[in-house]
Amino acid sequence: MAKSFYLNAENLASLPKDVSVPSYDRDQINTSILHIGVSNFHRSHQAYYIHELIDKYKELNYGICGVDLLESDRKIYNILKDQDGLFTLYTKEKNGSHKAKIIGSIVEYFYGPENPLAVIEKMAHPDIKIISLTIAEDGYHLNEITGEFDINHPAVKEDIKNPFSPKTVFGYLTQSFKLRKLRNLPGCTILSCDNIKSNGDTMKQSLYNYVSITEPDILNWISKNISFPNTMVDRITPITNSTDVHTLKEDFHIDDQWPVVCESFSQWVIEDKFIHDRPVWDKVGVQYTENIVPFENLKLQLLNASHTILGILGTLHGYKTVYETANDKDFMYFLKAFLDVEVTPTLIDTDQKSIDNYKKNLVSRFQNPHINDQLFRICQESSAKVPLFILPTVKYQLENGMHVKNAAFIIAAWAKYNDGMDDNENPYDIVDTKSGTLIRTAALSIQSPMKFIQIKSIFEDLSEEETFTTYYLEALSQLRENKIKDCIQNWNAN
Structure with a gap:
C-alpha cells in the first residue's frame, strides 16, 4: 500500500490531487457559530455546508467552534484536536463513485467536562451569532409521558445545584445568556438540528421552563434577544467503521482516525427567524422558508x-x-x-x-x-x-x-x-x-x-x-x- 498521510494542517498539501482540500486560509476565519454536539451527522451536514460556503465564496465570518458536553465525547474531542479540527467527508454514490473531501470549517474546539467555565465564556462572546445543536432527543430532557421539559430529570436537578459546572445544554445556555445580559451584549440564534418535531419550538419551550426556575430575571431578556428557528435536516450518515478508515488509506492515502461516511444527497431547510442578518447559506443549497411544516x-x-x-x-x-x-x-x-x-x-x-x-x-x-x-x-x-x-x-x-x-x-x-x-x-x-x-x-x-x-x-x-x-x-x-x-x-x- 502506498504511503498515507496523517490528517492535520501540516499534511494537507501532501494529499493526492483527487482529494479535495480547503482552498482557504483557516487562520483567517472568524468564529461566529458555536455548535454543541460534534457528531458524525453534524460533520456530514452543517460543518459540510459551512465549509462549502467558505471554500467557494470565501465567506470567512462563519467559522465553527465545536463544543462537546458529554464524557462519552472525549474520544472525538481528542481526535479532532489532534487533527487540527480537520476530518474527511467520505461520500459514497450509488454507482460506486466515492469522493474524499477534507472539511476545514471547525476551527476551534472546547470540551465541557474539562473546562465548563471556558465554554460558558465562549458561548457568551459577542462574536458568536449562532449556537447550533445536534444533541439527540435525550439531550432535550423531555418527560416520557407528557413530552414536556422534565425539570426533575437527574441531570437537570444537578445543574440547578451546580450552575457553574453544568452538564446539560440548558445549564450552559442559561449561564451564557446571563453573562450577555449583565455585559449588555447582543443575543444570538439557537439553531436546533435534531430530528424532533418543531425542534426550535421544543428547544425554546424547554429553555424557558428551565430559566423560569433557575434564573427568572433573564427570561424577559431571552424573549427579546434570542430566536429559535425550526429546521429540517437530512443526510444519511452511518456509523464509521474500521473498513472505512482502512479504505481511505488505501484509495486516497488519508490517515484519518475518524472520517465521516455519507450519501451524496443532503438537505437543510431553516425557518427565516434569525436575530442577526440571515447567513448566506442559501448560496450552497440551504433553503429558507416561512413554514417548515x-x-x-x-x-x-x-x-x-x-x-x-x-x-x-x-x-x-x-x-x-x-x-x-x-x-x-x-x-x-x-x-x-x-x-x-x-x-x-x-x-x-x-x-x-x-x-x-x-x-x-x-x-x-x-x-x-x-x-x-x-x-x-x-x-x-x-x-x-x-x-x-x-x-x-x-x-x-x-x-x-x-x-x-x-x-x-x-x-x-x-x-x-x-x-x-x-x-x-x-x-x-x-x-x-x-x-x-x-x-x-x-x-x-x-x-x-x-x-x-x-x-x-x-x-x-x-x-x-x-x-x-x-x-x-x-x-x-x-x-x-x-x-x-x-x-x-x-x-x-x-
Missing part, C-alpha cells in the same frame, strides 16, 4: 418512519443493514403500501408531485450498496422514534376513519422485536432508555397480547382504539407463530 412532515413521516420500519423488520429477519432490507422485495412492498396508503394522506400541506418524488428518491437512497448503514443504529432508542415517526400517522388515520392495518403490523413487529431474538435464533441487544419496560411488556404480551400497547408513555390511549387493536392482535398472533418473512408475505397478500 411541509418539509418536516416529509422527512419525519416518510424517511425517518421508513428507516425505523426497515430496522425492525430487517432485524427480525436477520439482516444487518438498511441496504439488505431495502433490496428485499417483500419488505419493500409492505413499506411502499404503508407510505402510499397510510402516510401520504396525512401530508396535507405538500403537493402530490413532491411527495411522489420524495418517495422515489427515498427508495434509491436506501438501496445504495455502499452506505453500510447498520440496522443496529437505526433501532437504537426506538421508544423515542416510534411515537415521533409512526404514531402521528396512526392518530391522523384513526381520527379520519382511514387505514391503520400496516401501522398495526409495524407496532406488533416492534413488540416481537423486543423479544431480542431474530428468526435465526440469534440474539441482539435492545439499546433503549426504556429497554426494561419494552422487554418486560413484550414478554408479558406472549400471554396477554394487549400488554405491550398499554405502555402509556409511548402509546397513550391507543389500546382503546378497537380498529387498531383488531389488526394489532391479528398481526401479533401471526408473528408469535411464524417468521417475519412469512407474516409479511401473508399480510401483503391480504
Whole structure:
C-alpha cells in the first residue's frame, strides 16, 4: 500500500490531487457559530455546508467552534484536536463513485467536562451569532409521558445545584445568556438540528421552563434577544467503521482516525427567524422558508418512519443493514403500501408531485450498496422514534376513519422485536432508555397480547382504539407463530 498521510494542517498539501482540500486560509476565519454536539451527522451536514460556503465564496465570518458536553465525547474531542479540527467527508454514490473531501470549517474546539467555565465564556462572546445543536432527543430532557421539559430529570436537578459546572445544554445556555445580559451584549440564534418535531419550538419551550426556575430575571431578556428557528435536516450518515478508515488509506492515502461516511444527497431547510442578518447559506443549497411544516412532515413521516420500519423488520429477519432490507422485495412492498396508503394522506400541506418524488428518491437512497448503514443504529432508542415517526400517522388515520392495518403490523413487529431474538435464533441487544419496560411488556404480551400497547408513555390511549387493536392482535398472533418473512408475505397478500 502506498504511503498515507496523517490528517492535520501540516499534511494537507501532501494529499493526492483527487482529494479535495480547503482552498482557504483557516487562520483567517472568524468564529461566529458555536455548535454543541460534534457528531458524525453534524460533520456530514452543517460543518459540510459551512465549509462549502467558505471554500467557494470565501465567506470567512462563519467559522465553527465545536463544543462537546458529554464524557462519552472525549474520544472525538481528542481526535479532532489532534487533527487540527480537520476530518474527511467520505461520500459514497450509488454507482460506486466515492469522493474524499477534507472539511476545514471547525476551527476551534472546547470540551465541557474539562473546562465548563471556558465554554460558558465562549458561548457568551459577542462574536458568536449562532449556537447550533445536534444533541439527540435525550439531550432535550423531555418527560416520557407528557413530552414536556422534565425539570426533575437527574441531570437537570444537578445543574440547578451546580450552575457553574453544568452538564446539560440548558445549564450552559442559561449561564451564557446571563453573562450577555449583565455585559449588555447582543443575543444570538439557537439553531436546533435534531430530528424532533418543531425542534426550535421544543428547544425554546424547554429553555424557558428551565430559566423560569433557575434564573427568572433573564427570561424577559431571552424573549427579546434570542430566536429559535425550526429546521429540517437530512443526510444519511452511518456509523464509521474500521473498513472505512482502512479504505481511505488505501484509495486516497488519508490517515484519518475518524472520517465521516455519507450519501451524496443532503438537505437543510431553516425557518427565516434569525436575530442577526440571515447567513448566506442559501448560496450552497440551504433553503429558507416561512413554514417548515411541509418539509418536516416529509422527512419525519416518510424517511425517518421508513428507516425505523426497515430496522425492525430487517432485524427480525436477520439482516444487518438498511441496504439488505431495502433490496428485499417483500419488505419493500409492505413499506411502499404503508407510505402510499397510510402516510401520504396525512401530508396535507405538500403537493402530490413532491411527495411522489420524495418517495422515489427515498427508495434509491436506501438501496445504495455502499452506505453500510447498520440496522443496529437505526433501532437504537426506538421508544423515542416510534411515537415521533409512526404514531402521528396512526392518530391522523384513526381520527379520519382511514387505514391503520400496516401501522398495526409495524407496532406488533416492534413488540416481537423486543423479544431480542431474530428468526435465526440469534440474539441482539435492545439499546433503549426504556429497554426494561419494552422487554418486560413484550414478554408479558406472549400471554396477554394487549400488554405491550398499554405502555402509556409511548402509546397513550391507543389500546382503546378497537380498529387498531383488531389488526394489532391479528398481526401479533401471526408473528408469535411464524417468521417475519412469512407474516409479511401473508399480510401483503391480504
